Amino acid sequence: MNWEVVIGLEIHTQLSTKSKLFSGAAVGFGAEPNTQTTLVDLGMPGALPVFNKEALRMAVMFGHAINAEIGMTSVFARKNYFYPDLPKGYQTSQMDHPIVGKGYLDVMLEDGTTSRVGITRAHLEEDAGKSLHEDFQGMTGIDLNRSSTPLLEIVSEPDIRSAKEAVAYVKMIHSIVTYLGICDGNMAEGSMRCDINLSLRPKGQKEYGTRTEIKNVNSFRFIEKAIYTEIERQADILEDGGRIIQETRLYDPEKNETRSMRSKEDANDYRYFPCPDLLPVVLTQEYVDNIKANLPELPSQKAARFQSDYALSEYDANVLSSSRAMADFFENANGVVKDPKLTANWVMGELSKLLNQEQLDINNSPVSAQAFGELLVRIKDDTINGKTAKDVFQAMWDGEGSADDIIDAKGLKQVTDTGAIETMIQTILDANAAQVEQYRAADEDKQKKMIGFFVGQVMKASQGKANPGLVNPILVKMLKG
Amino acid sequence: MFEQSISTLAQQLRNKDITSVELTRLFLARIAKLDPQLNSFITVTEQRALEQAAAADALLQKGKGTTLTGIPIAHKDLFCTEGTLTTCGSKMLHNFIPPYESTVTNRIQQAGAVMLGKTNMDEFAMGSSNENSFYGAVKNPWNLDKVPGGSSGGSAAAIAAGLAVAATGTDTGGSIRQPASFCGITGLKPTYGRVSRFGMIAYASSLDQGGPMAKSAEDCAHLMQAMAGFDEKDSTSAEQPTDDYLANLNAPLAGLKIGLPKEYFGDGLDSQVADIIMAAVKEFEKLGATIKEISLPNLQLSIPSYYVIAPSEASSNLSRFDGVRFGHRCDNPKDLLDMYMRSRAEGFGREVQKRIMVGTYALSEGYYDAYYLKAQKIRRLIKEDFVKALEEVDVIMGPVAPTTAFGLGSKTSDPVAMYLEDIYTLSVNLAGIPAMSIPAGFAQGMPVGLQIMGNYFAEAKLLNVAHQYQQHTDWHLQTPTMAKGA
DSSP states (O other): OOEEEEEEEEEEEEEESBBBBBSSOBSSSSSSOOOSSOTTTTOOOOOOOOOOOHHHHHHHHHHHTTTBBBBBBOOOOEOOOOTTTTTTSSSEEEEESSOOSEEEEOOOOEESSSSEEEEEEEEEEEEEEEEEOOSTTTEEEOOOEETTOEEEEEEEEEEEHHHHHHHHHHHHHHHHHHHHHHHOOTTTTTTTTEEEEEEEETOOOOSOOOOOOEEEEEEEEHHHHHHHHHHHHEEEEHHOOOOOOOOOEEEETTTTTTEEEEEEEEEEEEEEEEOOOOOOOOOOOOHHHHHHOOOOOHHHHHHHHHHHOOOOOHHHHHHHHHHHHHHHHHHHHHHHHHOOHHHHHHIIIIIIHHHHTTTOGGGGGGSSSHHHHHHHHHHHHHSSOOOHHHHHHHHHHTTTTOOOHHHHHHTOOOBBBBBHHHHHHHHHHHHHHHHHHHHHSSHHHHHHHHHHHHHHHHHHTTTTOOOOHHHHHHHHHHHHO | TTTTOOOHHHHHTTTTSHHHHHHHHHHHHHHHHHHHHHHOOOEHHHHHHHHHHHHHHHHTTTOOOTTTTTOEEEEEEBBTTTTBBOOTOOGGGGGGOOOOOOHHHHHHTTTTTTEEEEEESGGGOOOSSSOOOOTTTBBBBBTTBBBOOOOSSSHHHHHHTTTTTTEEEESSSTTTTHHHHTTTTTTEEEETBBBBOOOOOOOOOTTTOEEEESSSSSHHHHHHHHHHHHOOOOSSSSOOOOTTTTTTTTTTOOTTTEEEGGGGGSSOOOOHHHHHHHHHHHHHTTTTTTEEEETTTGGGGGGHHOOOOOOOOHHHHHOOSSSSSSSOOOOSOSHHHHHHHHHHHHSSOOOHHHHHHHHHHHTTTTTIIIIIIIHHHHHHHHHHHHHHHHHHHHHEEEEESSSSSSTTTTSOHHHHHHTTTTTTEEEEEEHHHOOOEEEEEEETTTTEEEEEEOOTTOOHHHHHHHHHEEEHHHHGOOOOOOHOOO
C-alpha cells in the first residue's frame, strides 16, 4: 500500500525572560535544586500568580513573525492534573483564547521547493518542575526550579507530509525564535521540545488515520528518526490488517524505537477552566502595532536582503540566513573582506565543514568572524591562493594564530613575481619536452585539456605558492613558443 | 472594657488610662475563661500578642501609631500568618506554619494591631454553620445550643462574646455577613478586588473576599482603613484608590434611596425576621431615606450558579493539598496514587470532599458547558440585575438570612436546607458588589441582621448608612449574657 504520512507538531519553546511566567523567581538552567523558586512556584496556600509582561511581548513578537492573528483578549486557563512536580495540581495555560491565533510559515525544503505549514495557534503556559528518580533510593526528588518557567507552545496544522518537511519546519521555528531573541534555542537544555502527532492514510484518502503522539523529542535528528520509525511501525501494523491505537508514545533514541506511554483511555480529563486568579489579558492595537514596528529582521527578510544587497543566489542567501548566528558571522566576516560571494563560499564551505566535523555550533567556532575575514582578505589580495588558504584555515582552527602569522611563519606567501614564474615554467617545459611537443601538435580543445598537467607541475614545483592567476596566461604564452 | 469601641480604646491607650499589654491580658484572660464554651479560637497566640502589645505601648509612648495600634483583634484561620499555625479549619493543614504573612494580616500588623489568635471556621470556608471544622463546632454566644453561622463563625462568636475587639473574616457566599447576623455583630464584605487575597487560602478565587467584622460600622471602617487597597501580589486586586472610610460616616441620610427587592421578602423568610427588617427600614425613613420596591429577578438562580462555580474553583484550588510538600501526608504510602488518595481522604472533611467532587464533576469533559458555562451565564444575569437596580437606588436592603441562628446539628443531615440559608447572600458575591450585615433586632432572643448592599467600591457609603443607623439604635451594643459576668 502506498501510505501518505500526516504530521502535526507541537513545539514547546522556552521564552528567554529573566523571571518566571507568574513569579519574580529567576529563570536559569543548572542551578541547585529548588533555589530558584518563590511561594508561587512552590504552590503554597494563598500564593497568587502575577503575569510577566515580558513573556506577553515575546509571544506577540512571535505572532507577527508567523503572520498570525494576535489574540487581543487572551485568557489563562487551568489544566488540572496531579503530579508531584506540578505543585499547584494544575498548569496555568491558555485554552479557548490563546495569545496567538492562526498563522502560517513557508518552509523551504532541501529540493528548493517551499511548502506552507499552517499554524493553528501559539499559547503561553507555565512549565512544570522536574522529578528526579536517580539519587533517591526508592523515593523521588522534586526540583521546582523549572516550575512556572514561561513556554510558548506552537501548534501546527496537520500539514506536514514527511520527516524532512517536519525537520525543515522545526528548524525554521528555531531560526525565527532565535532571530527574535525570544528563545535561546538550546535544545540540549530543553529550550525547545517537540511533540509529534503522526498518522498514516492510503494515498488519495481524505480522512485522517488514527494518530499517535510522540512526546518530548528534543533534537532535529531525533525528530527525523522518530518520525521514520513511527511511520514504519504504523505501516507494519496497517499492512498486517491491524489498527493503530490512539496513544501517547515516547521515542527512545538509543534503541531508535517509539514505545507506548499511555493510551487515550488512561488520558486525563484536564478539566480546563478560566484561571480565576488572573484577569483576561487585553491588548491595545497600539501595543500590538508597536511590537510589529520594532520587530527585528526575520530569516526570510534577511535572505531577501542578502540576495539584493550582496547579489547572492537564493540558495546561498537561504542557507546563510537559516540561523541568526550564521548570518551574523557571514555579515561580520564580509565586513572585513568586502567580497560577499567569496565570504559566502567560505562560510558555507570550509567553515561549515569543520563545524560539522567537530559538531560545533557556529557561536563556538574557534575562529572568529574577524579572523576569518582577515584570512579571506589574503586570498583576495593574492597573498595566498585558495588551496593554501585551506591549510592556513586549518592551522587557525588549531589555534596557531592569525592568518598573517601563519602565512609568515610557514612562508606561504604566493609568488607573484612574473620573472620568477617564467623561470619556473621554463624549467618545467624543459623537463617535459615530449608533452610540450604533444601540446603544440594538438587542437585547441585538446590543448585546454592538457594545460592542467603543466599547471599542476608548476604548482608542485612552487609548493603551491605560485599565483594560479598568473601561472595560467604565462604558461599558455610560453607553450605557444 | 471589652465592650468598648476601637476609637474609645484608642483614646484610652493614648490617655494612658490603660496600656496595650493590660488590654491584651484582659482579652487573653477572657478567652481563657469563656472560649472553652464557645470554641471560637483554634490557636491563641499569647506570646506573639504580648510582644506586639509591648511594641504598641512603646510606639504609643512616643506619641506614634495609628488608631489600631495596641488594639487586640483576631484573624480568621485562613489568613496565612508567618510563624503561626494556619489550619483553615482542616486536618489537612494541622501542621502548617506558613513562612509568609498574608497582605491583610500584614497591613493590620503594620497598623499596630495586636493579634490575639486565629479563629475557628468551617473547613476551607465551606459551610454556613461552622460545624464543618476539624477543630469542632463553634457555639453561638447568645445561645450555646445554636450555631454562630459560618464560615467566619469563630470571628463572629469571639467578637459577640467580647473575646476580641474586632476580627477579620472572609466572605465567599455570605461567610462574613451570615455569622455577623447570627451573632449580632457588624460585618462588611467589600467589593471583589478591594482587599488583597494574597496569603488568604483560596476557596473560590473569583468570589473570595476578606473583610472586617466588629461590633459597629465605625470599627469596621477603622479596619478597612488598614486592610483595603491595591496589592501588586494579587492580580485581581483593584488599582482604584481607596476611600477614606471614616470621613463620611456622619453624612446625613436625607434623600438616601433604598431599594427593597421583592424577591428578598418572599416564601421562606421567617415572619419575625421580616418584621424586624421592615422596622429597620422604617428607622431609615425617619432618617430621611426614601423606599422603593425593586426586583432582582434572578435571585433564585444564585444558589445553583454559586454551587457550581464555587466548587469548580475549589476543586482546582484544593489540588495543591496533595501531601507532597506541606500539610497532612498519610502514613506509609505504598505508591504515589495511594499517597494522594489517602492523604486527601484523611486530610479533608466530608463537606470539603463533597464540594471537590461536585466541582470536579462540573468541570468534566462533556459537562462543562451544561454546568460551569451555564452557571457563568447566570452569574452575568445576576450582576446585570444589581447594576440595573443600583442605577435607581443608592443601596439595597433586605435580610441576611431567612432565619435566626438554627440549632447545632439541626441541618447537618440536610445539605439542601443548609445551602438555602445562603439565598440572600450568594448573589452579592456572584455580582462582586459590597454588602454589610448590621444588628437590627432580636427574634426569640436571637440576633437578626439587616443586609445593606451597595454599588461597586461604595464601601464608604455602606459604612455611612450603617453608622447613621447605629447612631440611632442600640442593637449593636447588646451583649450576650454569657459574656457579661467574666
